[in-house]
Amino acid sequence: MSSSNWFTEAHEASGSSIGFRTRALLHSEQTPFQHIEIHDTTDWGRLMVIDGCVMLTGRDNFLYHEMMTHPALFTHARVKRAVIIGGGDCGTLREVLRHGEVEQVTQVDIDERVTRLSEQYFPELCESNDDPRAELRFEDGVRYMAECAADSVDLIIVDSTDPVGPAEGLFNADFYASCHKALRHGGLLVQQSESPLAHLDLIKSMRGAMRTAGFDALRTLPFPQPCYPTGWWSCTMARKGGDLSGFRERGAATKGFATRYYNADIHRAALALPEFMRQALGE
Ligand code: SAM
Numbered sequence: 001m002s003s004s005n006w007f008t009e010a011h012e013a014s015g016s017s018i019g020f021r022t023r024a025l026l027h028s029e030q031t032p033f034q035h036i037e038i039h040d041t042t043d044w045g046r047l048m049v050i051d052g053c054v055m056l057t058g059r060d061n062f063l064y065h066e067m068m069t070h071p072a073l074f075t076h077a078r079v080k081r082a083v084i085i086g087g088g089d090c091g092t093l094r095e096v097l098r099h100g101e102v103e104q105v106t107q108v109d110i111d112e113r114v115t116r117l118s119e120q121y122f123p124e125l126c127e128s129n130d131d132p133r134a135e136l137r138f139e140d141g142v143r144y145m146a147e148c149a150a151d152s153v154d155l156i157i158v159d160s161t162d163p164v165g166p167a168e169g170l171f172n173a174d175f176y177a178s179c180h181k182a183l184r185h186g187g188l189l190v191q192q193s194e195s196p197l198a199h200l201d202l203i204k205s206m207r208g209a210m211r212t213a214g215f216d217a218l219r220t221l222p223f224p225q226p227c228y229p230t231g232w233w234s235c236t237m238a239r240k241g242g243d244l245s246g247f248r249e250r251g252a253a254t255k256g257f258a259t260r261y262y263n264a265d266i267h268r269a270a271l272a273l274p275e276f277m278r279q280a281l282g283e
């Protein structure tokens with residue numbers, strides 16, 4: 001198979017690359033915000049790429065979407081109102097809506113085209129978009145959070161692209177301060193926090209900025225993600241009031257919906273940090 005039949009994302013910072021054998025380029029488009037491509041791959045289903053970076057594949061997105069959502073939802077006593085910043089592919093939205101106690105979820109992605117293309121090429125991720133509890137907005141998440149009413153949200157999930165381009169403003173203390181203000185007491189912020197192997201400095205600076213913004217407790221949960229640089233990823237959870245040492249283990253063990261990666265044992269395991277992370281993050 002010639003190299004022209006592979007999509008490869010070179011990751012300069014770690015001197016490595018991730019590649020997928022492709023059958024066809026199904027769509028390519030420059031939006032006002034970013035360049036989006038959809039490929040058909042031979043073994044990983046469809047592949048979404050934004051500005052040259054892999055966003056998701058049909059085969060492994062369940063790892064990311066389940067870990068961005070269920071640990072937080074089984075940590076909070078009862079999430080009634082959730083906000084997703086980014087997440088335009090709608091996979092995170094679908095997972096949040098599996099929780100019957102959730103009354104309203106607002107998804108705020110800056111680029112409507114990501115959602116429209118996801119509806120077309122990843123319909124399985126969009127199957128809950130018509131749920132009456134879901135609200136889809138297309139605007140800048142930084143501004144949305146800055147204008148969000150105080151003490152009105154239980155869970156904020158930042159499912160964004162990397163901290164360059166439109167997502168740059170989603171990784172600093174001003175943004176986290178807006179999130180902190182919008183959260184009710186005991187509320188949680190979860191953000192995708194890149195690779196523990198390649199982006200430890202970023203994880204440290206995100207956590208520092210979250211602390212500066214007033215968050216009391218922080219946890220970084222690693223999980224496998226083959227399609228992202230180094231194949232290993234993380235999310236960082238921050239809490240306004242309360243701690244993050246435990247979760248609703250019984251609820252997680254008896255959840256009334258199917259998952260493919262998340263379960264109570266995986267949750268417990270994800271709370272254990274490898275030694276190098278423990279030392280770097282001062283836990
Ligand atoms: N799982 C992916 C990852 O970690 O690479 C992220 C997937 S999701 C497609 C990322 C979304 O963040 C994109 O749809 C992009 O439009 C959105 N985004 C980037 N900056 C944003 C901002 N400032 N406000 C709202 N959404 C933003």
